[in-house]
Amino acid sequence: MRITPLLFLATTLAANADTPVPVPVTEADFRQIEMARAELGQLLFYDKVISGNRTIACATCHHPRFGTSDGQSLALGEGGIGLGPSRTADPDNLPEQRIPRNAPALWNLGAHEFTRLFHDGRLEKDASRASGLRTPLEDEMVMGFSSILSAQNMFPVLSGDEMAGHYEENEIAIAVRQGIITAPGGAWDKIAARVESIPDYRALYDQAAPETRGRKLEFSDVSNMIADFVAFEFRSDDSPFDAHLRGEAPLTGAAKAGMDLFYGKAGCADCHSGPFQTDHNFHAMGEPQLGPGKGERFERHQRDIGRMRVTNDPADRYAFRTPSLRNITLTAPYGHAGAHADLAAFLRHHIDPVAGLARYQPQAVLAPFDAAKPDWALLDGKEEYAAIAAAVTQTPVALSQTELADILAFLGSLESPTARTGRLGVPDHVPSGLPVDQ
Template identity: 45%
Template sequence: MILLAASPALADGLPRPLVADDFIQPDPAQAKLGQLLFYDRILSGNRNIACSTCHHPDLGTGDGLSLGIGEGGQGLGPQRMAGTGDDRIRKRIPRNAPGLWNLGAKDLHVMFHDGRLSAADTYENGFNSPAEEWLPEGLDNLLAAQAIFPLVAQFEMAGNPKENEVAGAVHNRMDYAWPILTDRVRHIPAYAEGFAGAFDHITRAEDITIADIANALSAFMIWEWTSFDSPFDAYLAGDATAMTPMQKAGMALFYGNGGCSTCHAGPLLSDQGFHAIGLPPFGPGRTRRFDPMVRDVGHMGESDALEDAYAFRTPMLRNVALTGPYGHNGAYPTLEGIVRHHLDPLRGFEMWTPDMAALPDVPWLAQADFMVWQDSREIARQKAAVSLQRNLMSNAGIDALVSFLDALTGESAKAGRLGVPNSVPSGLPVDHGLSE
């Protein structure tokens, strides 16, 4: 209590330190089971991609790409290719694969770049989600609910209609596919035994549900990637020597004239709100149903409110130095680039060039990658929606801000706790890492 009373957090008006009680405490046995599922391609329609393919620890729990290469691709990270023949990808993933840090925070109430999943009682099941009233019962938390949606996304993990039974079921209604994936897991003896050992209500394979699979995945991600041991966290807890002088100068700008903490607020460094910051658009976009335009309307796609056009959720910033490229579409390859954009978004919009995007070569999609720039009215709408004010800052100030963002990297972030399994119960290949 005395330490907290004298801590820099209280003295300088900074957020309070994060503590273990701010996070869901996962069951170790469920986390171990979730680790295997996270790296197992059995949960994809064509058994060719796992959660880890786009969220790998070697890549800061992302994929190192601006827009991912999902189902049908080959390889890992920046070297991932778009596939060949009938298996080649038909579309880039519309948005950047976000990092998975601290998604077990108890105060977290909204997920996805556009906020299409949130804690709410809209459908009397505890969540407002794309599955509406068909969301499975028994999900432990928001992260568990999030975990099942990539499994039934056509271009992420499900595959294309007529390719497999999962994709075919999704084409009718997404909740028809989850029992098919569950049945696959049930029929693998090691998983049946693992679920019986990790969940009290499961005594036989037939008891396993998609909610149990989701809860195991959630337990693993929370166990593996809860992070609050960065130099900044040590400073907040009272260690005035934890950060360098430059990092402290950047922190002063972050919480002062830089205005960063207006949105990156609170202990999680996010207000969990939505803001239009004018990131240069590219890729297939993600818009409202029946919208014929190639664009990404952001939170408006969820809220249908014009004031939410082109606004995206404020990301949390722990371990941000590990999670590039940056922005909802990965428009900027470096922290300096995204910081400069925040400080002068309209100039950033004008000065941005397509070569800054980390997009693996996909010749059959190249024509659509930057099609939105041909629509002058759409570009004007996106620029007009920007809510950030220009904030002139010296190069030295920008360097200090970047140094502070580096101070948000946890000491144990790169090591993890369980790591990558050598093998998985399905016997399918595992994304071991970039050096494999």
């Protein structure tokens, strides 16, 4: 009997009837991107002209060499020099602090199901808002963003620690400090004006985005192109796991055993469900806290209470969004604060978060930096770590070393063979003439 992909899928589902093995993804699961727009977005993604001091690009913290993250637990944005784990503080322009959370990977964010972004989900689709989005800007939110992925781009460029720059270092930083963001002449206008002032960009917009002809560029025009590039470049659905689901090349050996555990006994799919291994929900998993924490500048604490910062619901304390596991083998360190540098250690922590937190020893990847708030200030504070542990609701799962190794093998099957290079890759140069992070 001929084994067709459909018959193979039916057989696989029947053999794993007690597990929610997903169906293969298709073109219908993704936004369709025009190539000219993706190519323009590629240049903007790698161009440092959109940062306040012209020293940081989107790619600085989301580089394909590091799985679309940056290889550090907590990045050094403004005031950092270099790329990836070797990035360090600029002695002539020291950062104010580390970025409070680990730089998330960008895989498959062009898929329709990604409707919540950031570790705490503070940006999400909301049909009740005029803009269709719920964001921290609320009433100041403007129209024109083509997708939630495009709207995501508006936050890093406004952060003094990430891209805008500090105090009065540049005109964008000044506008941000004054709270002039969306108004005419505000921070977004100034970023768009920089792009428009470069003739090559203006010509590319006239070709790729005819809707911008005859008017000045707006920030949403810049953001939309970057989003189209990310959606195209970092689409990842050609892994061995995808081939398995499509009936093209069945998983075997440890990877197959790990898949059965993942969707069965280990219970991983309770949260890491669906085709991209995420339920897009929020869970308290007892992750160690390090770095400056997430708070306002005037707050002295170093806590990060996760989703509760958005909802003010105590039930959401220390809960963070379930990340997709696509290409997870490339995206270390792991956790909202990057507390785990090793995937096996992260997995051992996850199957019993309370015990994992109790035995945790620092293994983060942090650039040398004499921060005002010590990186591990909370590690010695029993009260905060007890609160993190108390928020965990997951029942521990007992797995043998062999079973853990099998799950790691399955996670390896989620890696795309093209993930390390991307589709368009890193451009040799960008229209601004600024150096490109290779």
